[in-house]
Amino acid sequence: MSSKHPRAFIRNELSSSRALILMERELMPKTLEGQITMEKTPSYFVTREAPARISAMSRDTKLIVVVRDPVTRAISDYTQTLSKKPDIPSFESLTFKNRTTGLIDTSWSAIQIGIYAKHLDNWLHYFPMEQILFVSGERLISDPAGELGRVQDFLGLKRIITDKHFYFNQTKGFPCLKKAEGSSKPHCLGKTKGRTHPNIDPEVVQRLRDFYRPFNMKFYQMTGHNFGWD
């Protein structure tokens, strides 16, 4: 069973905790023997209340987080906003509180979300590291079957999805499925996935690399995995 973006654990509009629990129950159906219930909402990882709420539902929940180079992530995030609001200021001007001093605006969500070590710290108060799998966003593109192999192992599933399910689509510039679920036709992700990013001033990119380096190092240390972003 899978559900996309129901945001079951970040509904702040509900005032009482009882109402919240009822809402969560309704959105997260009972899991029967032999089933896995999956829920995907990107903002969970950076939502302060999410770990406590998910842990209150089930302490055994397995968590999967896809992470990519935080600099590319910030640019990707900006590209998405730009596609909806073409009049927003430039990436360069949003990055800095003060461009002359080079002070980065860490309150800008595109920057804030990439401080993975800080967000992970919040989850580790509620879940042990063994219950969290970090998928490399870069490897998901260069070796999708390999990363999905790790996901299947983590979930205790047989490796059903393998190399033979993917092909590289030259037009899309990304791997795609040879056959979509329940169809015999190939399937790539939609237009909103894999957009062309705007060119960003290389000096700003370098400044961001320097900014993230210590947080990335901390994150590698915490996860025991070097994601190779530096």
Ligand SMILES: Nc1ncnc2c1ncn2[C@@H]1O[C@H](COP(=O)(O)OS(=O)(=O)O)[C@@H](OP(=O)(O)O)[C@H]1O
């Ligand atoms: N196979 C395949 N096809 C297309 N895109 C792929 C693929 N694998 C990973 N990606 C990367 O996924 C990025 C988009 O994911 P999102 O950030 O929108 O995911 S989320 O639903 O918001 O979590 C998207 O980021 P952008 O390139 O910035 O658009 C892609 O780089």
